[in-house]
Amino acid sequence: MSRDEITVDIIDRFQREYPVDIYGMAQALKIRVVEQDLPDTISGKIEHWWRGDFMITVNSRHSRTRKRFTIAHEIAHYVLHRDLIGEDGITDNALYRDNRIGDIRERQANRYAATLLMPKSLVRRAWNEGVNDHQAMAQAFDVSPAVAEIRLRELGSVFWSRPQDTLLF
Numbered sequence: 170m171s172r173d174e175i176t177v178d179i180i181d182r183f184q185r186e187y188p189v190d191i192y193g194m195a196q197a198l199k200i201r202v203v204e205q206d207l208p209d210t211i212s213g214k215i216e217h218w219w220r221g222d223f224m225i226t227v228n229s230r231h232s233r234t235r236k237r238f239t240i241a242h243e244i245a246h247y248v249l250h251r252d253l254i255g256e257d258g259i260t261d262n263a264l265y266r267d268n269r270i271g272d273i274r275e276r277q278a279n280r281y282a283a284t285l286l287m288p289k290s291l292v293r294r295a296w297n298e299g300v301n302d303h304q305a306m307a308q309a310f311d312v313s314p315a316v317a318e319i320r321l322r323e324l325g326s327v328f329w330s331r332p333q334d335t336l337l338f
Contacts, residue, residue, distance in 0.1 A: 176248060184288045187295060188311035191240045191286060195225060200247060202240055204229035213239035215246050215254060223247055223254070234313045241282035249281060250274055280323075286312050287320045 170178070176198060183194040195202045200215075200223045207213075207228040212235065218224035225243040227236045246254065253274070287310050300309045307317035 187291045187309055189286050191237050195240055195244060200225055213243055215243040238282055238316060241285040242278050245278035245281035249277055283320045286310060289324055292324055
């Protein structure tokens with residue numbers, strides 16, 4: 170298997186239950202995750218670490234859901250932009266921006282981060298299990314309400330029908 174196929178396989182294994190274990194996913198991808206006291210303007214960064222492996226640093230002062238999104242965002246850089254992670258890494262400010270790699274790549278990482286944390290198949294399952302609004306979805310997936318609302322909008326969930334009770338007569 171190629172490195173990319175292995176990456177896809179690992180991600181798939183962690184997207185079978187919600188909330189997605191983003192810490193476990195990073196570990197399986199051989200990405201070390203550390204928390205560090207960073208300025209409030211810095212959410213996190215990904216950088217080369219040791220023997221070809223990578224390390225994600227997240228701001229220890231941020232909320233749990235923010236840390237989860239930051240880890241997913243940095244994994245997205247690893248998957249989508251690995252060749253652009255230089256010696257000094259990619260450092261994302263509080264708006265998930267690193268001017269060195271450009272807004273387009275940052276938006277790609279944001280969107281991919283949301284799909285890592287809230288894959289369509291799991292969102293659909295949660296919806297069918299009665300998790301039908303962005304607040305409940307945020308709680309179920311351990312993401313912020315803003316992330317859940319944006320992801321539901323992206324998936325067009327307002328058009329999903331609710332499961333109907335089966336009539337027995």
